[in-house]
Amino acid sequence: MYVSHLQLADYRSYPQVHLELEPGISTFVGANGQGKTNLVEAIGYVASLGSHRVANDAPLVRKGAERAIIRAAVVKGDRQAVIELEINPGKANRARLNRAPATRPREVLGVLRTVLFAPEDLSLVKGDxxxxxxxxxxxxxxxxxxxxxxxxxxxxxxxxxxxxxxxxxxxxxxxxxxxxxxxxxxxxxxxxxxxxxxxxxxxxxxxxxxxxxxxxxxxxxxxxxxxxxxxxxxxxxxxxxxxxxxxxxxxxxxxxxxxxxxxxxxxxxxxxxxxxxxxxxxxxxxxxxxxxSQGEAWSYALSLRLAGFELLRADGDDPVLILDDVFAELDAGRRRRLAGHVRHAEQVLVSAAVAADVPDELQGTRFRVHEGGVERE
The missing domain is CATH 1.20.1050.90 (RecF/RecN/SMC, N-terminal domain)
Structure with missing residues (x-):
C-alpha cells in the first residue's frame, strides 16, 4: 500500500500543492515552519480523519479560507482508490471515494492505513x-x-x-x-x-x-x-x-x-x-x-508504534510509515535501530529540519520544502 498522489487546497499553509509520490522512501527536508509536517499530517488525516497535532479541524484550514481539501490516490496491489476529504470547521465534513459521495466521512476509513511516529509520541508514556x-x-x-x-x-x-x-x-x-x-x-x-x-x-x-x-x-x-x-x-x-x-x-x-x-x-x-x-x-x-528515563521513554513509545505497524502488516498489507521530525529527538543509536526496523516498508515518508538527522538507510527520494513550495531534488 502506498500513496501515489497528494493534492491539497487551502490546507494549513498551502493554497495549492500537487505531489507525486512513489513506493520506497521519500524525505521532506525544510526549516521549521516551512510546511513539511503539514504534508505528512494531511496523509495521516486521510487514514484516521484526525490530526496528530491538534484536537479539532479549525487549524487545518488556511487562514481566510472557508474549507480545506485533501485528495489522495492510494495504490494497493493492482488497484487504485482516490479519497477526497472536504474539511469544514463548524460544519459537517464531507468525503468522496472514487468520486462517489460517502454518506459519512468514516466510510473511507481503512482504504489508507498509516503508522505515524512524531515528537508528540513521548506523551504515550509520560502523558495523560x-x-x-x-x-x-x-x-x-x-x-x-x-x-x-x-x-x-x-x-x-x-x-x-x-x-x-x-x-x-x-x-x-x-x-x-x-x-x-x-x-x-x-x-x-x-x-x-x-x-x-x-x-x-x-x-x-x-x-x-x-x-x-x-x-x-x-x-x-x-x-x-x-x-x-x-x-x-x-x-x-x-x-x-x-x-x-x-x-x-x-x-x-x-x-x-x-x-x-x-x-x-x-x-x-x-x-x-x-x-x-x-x-x-x-x-x-x-x-x-x-x-x-528520557531514553527509556522514547524506546517505549517507539516500541508501541512499531508493534502497531507489525499488527497492521500481519493483516496483509504494509501501512504507510510516517516519521515526522522524529529523528531530531533521538540519539544516533536509536536513529539507526529505528531506521533498520522501518526501511523495508512499502512506503516510508520522512520529514526533517536537518537532512543530516536522517540515517543513511533512509536516504531515498528527497523533496525540499521552502516558503510554501515543494520541489523534488
Missing amino acids: PGERRRFLDDLLVARSPRFAGVRSDYERVLKQRNALLKSASAGLAKRRDADLSTLDVWDEHLAEAGAELIAGRLALVAELQPLVAKSYAELTSVGGPPVLQYRCSAVPDDAAHVPTGSPQLVDVLHSALRESREQELQRGISLVGPHRDDLRLYLDDLPAKGYA
Missing part, C-alpha cells in the same frame, strides 16, 4: 491516559474500521448521559425522579457500547504485548521488560480477573454504574466507562510514566 486511549482506539479503527462507529456511538451516549447527570445534579427535587428514570436507559446504552469498546481494547493489548517487548529489546538494552496492563475503571484495582468478553463486560459496567450513581449525581459526570480507563505501562515492574 487520554493519549494512550487514543493510541488504542486509533489502532483498533485502523485494523477494523467498524470500531469507528462503536467509538462514535459511545461518545454520543456519554455526552447525553453527562448532560442528564448534570441536569439531575442541579435540578429541582421534583424533576430528579424523572431524570433518574431516563438515566437507567442511558446506563443500558453506555454499558453496551462501552463493553464492545473495552473488549476490543483488551484483545488488542494482548496482541501488542509480545510485539512491544520484542521491539523494545531490539531498540535498547536499558530497562525492561516492558509490560502493558489495561486498567478498567469498572473493575477494582485488586480484582483477580478482568472479563474479556463483551457480554460479561456489559454486566460489569452495569454493576459499576449502579455502585457509582450517587457519586456521579453529586459530581454531575460519568465516572465509569472506557473514557476513564488507562493503558498502564511498566518497566522493571515500575510505572514507566514516573520512573523511565
Whole structure:
C-alpha cells in the first residue's frame, strides 16, 4: 500500500500543492515552519480523519479560507482508490471515494492505513491516559474500521448521559425522579457500547504485548521488560480477573454504574466507562510514566508504534510509515535501530529540519520544502 498522489487546497499553509509520490522512501527536508509536517499530517488525516497535532479541524484550514481539501490516490496491489476529504470547521465534513459521495466521512476509513511516529509520541508514556486511549482506539479503527462507529456511538451516549447527570445534579427535587428514570436507559446504552469498546481494547493489548517487548529489546538494552496492563475503571484495582468478553463486560459496567450513581449525581459526570480507563505501562515492574528515563521513554513509545505497524502488516498489507521530525529527538543509536526496523516498508515518508538527522538507510527520494513550495531534488 502506498500513496501515489497528494493534492491539497487551502490546507494549513498551502493554497495549492500537487505531489507525486512513489513506493520506497521519500524525505521532506525544510526549516521549521516551512510546511513539511503539514504534508505528512494531511496523509495521516486521510487514514484516521484526525490530526496528530491538534484536537479539532479549525487549524487545518488556511487562514481566510472557508474549507480545506485533501485528495489522495492510494495504490494497493493492482488497484487504485482516490479519497477526497472536504474539511469544514463548524460544519459537517464531507468525503468522496472514487468520486462517489460517502454518506459519512468514516466510510473511507481503512482504504489508507498509516503508522505515524512524531515528537508528540513521548506523551504515550509520560502523558495523560487520554493519549494512550487514543493510541488504542486509533489502532483498533485502523485494523477494523467498524470500531469507528462503536467509538462514535459511545461518545454520543456519554455526552447525553453527562448532560442528564448534570441536569439531575442541579435540578429541582421534583424533576430528579424523572431524570433518574431516563438515566437507567442511558446506563443500558453506555454499558453496551462501552463493553464492545473495552473488549476490543483488551484483545488488542494482548496482541501488542509480545510485539512491544520484542521491539523494545531490539531498540535498547536499558530497562525492561516492558509490560502493558489495561486498567478498567469498572473493575477494582485488586480484582483477580478482568472479563474479556463483551457480554460479561456489559454486566460489569452495569454493576459499576449502579455502585457509582450517587457519586456521579453529586459530581454531575460519568465516572465509569472506557473514557476513564488507562493503558498502564511498566518497566522493571515500575510505572514507566514516573520512573523511565528520557531514553527509556522514547524506546517505549517507539516500541508501541512499531508493534502497531507489525499488527497492521500481519493483516496483509504494509501501512504507510510516517516519521515526522522524529529523528531530531533521538540519539544516533536509536536513529539507526529505528531506521533498520522501518526501511523495508512499502512506503516510508520522512520529514526533517536537518537532512543530516536522517540515517543513511533512509536516504531515498528527497523533496525540499521552502516558503510554501515543494520541489523534488
